[in-house]
Amino acid sequence: MIDAQAGEEPRLAPAGEPRLTVVSGPSGVGKSSVLAEVRRQAPEVYFSVSATTRAPRAGEIDGEHYHFVSVAEFERMIAAGEMLEHARYAGNLYGTPRGPVERALAAGQPAVLEIELQGARQVRRAMPEANLVMLVPPSWDELVSRLTGRGTDASAVVRQRLDTAREELDAAAEFDTTVVNSDVQAATRELIALIAGRDRETG
Ligand SMILES: Nc1ncnc2c1ncn2[C@@H]1O[C@H](COP(=O)(O)OP(=O)(O)OP(=O)(O)O)[C@@H](O)[C@H]1O
Numbered sequence: 001m002i003d004a005q006a007g008e009e010p011r012l013a014p015a016g017e018p019r020l021t022v023v024s025g026p027s028g029v030g031k032s033s034v035l036a037e038v039r040r041q042a043p044e045v046y047f048s049v050s051a052t053t054r055a056p057r058a059g060e061i062d063g064e065h066y067h068f069v070s071v072a073e074f075e076r077m078i079a080a081g082e083m084l085e086h087a088r089y090a091g092n093l094y095g096t097p098r099g100p101v102e103r104a105l106a107a108g109q110p111a112v113l114e115i116e117l118q119g120a121r122q123v124r125r126a127m128p129e130a131n132l133v134m135l136v137p138p139s140w141d142e143l144v145s146r147l148t149g150r151g152t153d154a155s156a157v158v159r160q161r162l163d164t165a166r167e168e169l170d171a172a173a174e175f176d177t178t179v180v181n182s183d184v185q186a187a188t189r190e191l192i193a194l195i196a197g198r199d200r201e202t203g
């Protein structure tokens with residue numbers, strides 16, 4: 001957690017206020033796996049559903065895993081100011097619809113975004129009080145093994161995602177907290193504490 005220096009605005013939301021938590025990290029590190037467990041154990045948390053122009057993978061449900069939209073619809077949403085952040089990743093567009101996140105926070109619900117690095121940087125600028133968490137793998141070899149072992153992407157896409165992963169891991173210092181995903185349950189416990197703002201509690 002980063003404390004405010006004398007004369008500077010505090011960067012993280014004050015204790016007691018619902019917090020926006022951004023979870024980022026390289027493709028294949030286990031963001032979806034850990035957040036599925038967070039969702040199960042902390043049903044009070046609002047999880048943003050992103051819009052994407054990527055084609056659905058087997059088993060992905062429109063409106064649940066993503067809002068699967070056309071490029072034209074995605075561009076309309078940007079032009080209408082409906083995106084909190086957006087980015088191009090591995091040839092597709094991804095973005096966070098702004099309204100549902102703002103409504104959840106206004107209603108007192110902690111909210112979580114699972115987004116890549118460029119988007120996390122945009123949220124940092126737009127909402128400096130957000131807590132940025134990077135999920136990292138226990139080792140590079142383990143990341144490669146998880147991404148290839150998942151079997152959802154062609155080898156060229158895996159290579160592209162691994163190239164981006166190096167850049168993402170190099171940016172870990174920009175995040176407030178780094179959580180190592182060696183074990184899904186342990187990472188889930190750490191994330192739930194951060195989402196609930198337990199790191200802001202004193203005494
Ligand atoms: N702690 C862990 N130990 C071993 N395997 C894991 C762990 N966490 C996730 N995995 C596995 O790693 C693979 C990638 O996980 P997942 O799809 O959750 O990653 P992701 O970060 O959400 O990827 P993407 O950004 O591409 O959506 C999956 O096969 C998942 O079962």
Ligand SMILES: Nc1nc2c(ncn2[C@@H]2O[C@H](COP(=O)(O)O)[C@@H](O)[C@H]2O)c(=O)[nH]1
Binds near residue numbers: 024031087089094
């Ligand atoms: N900037 C944003 N990145 C997003 C968003 N939703 C998901 N993502 C990230 O994209 C990559 C690839 O996801 P995949 O489902 O195709 O494997 C991954 O890092 C996601 O976290 C978003 O709204 N904005």
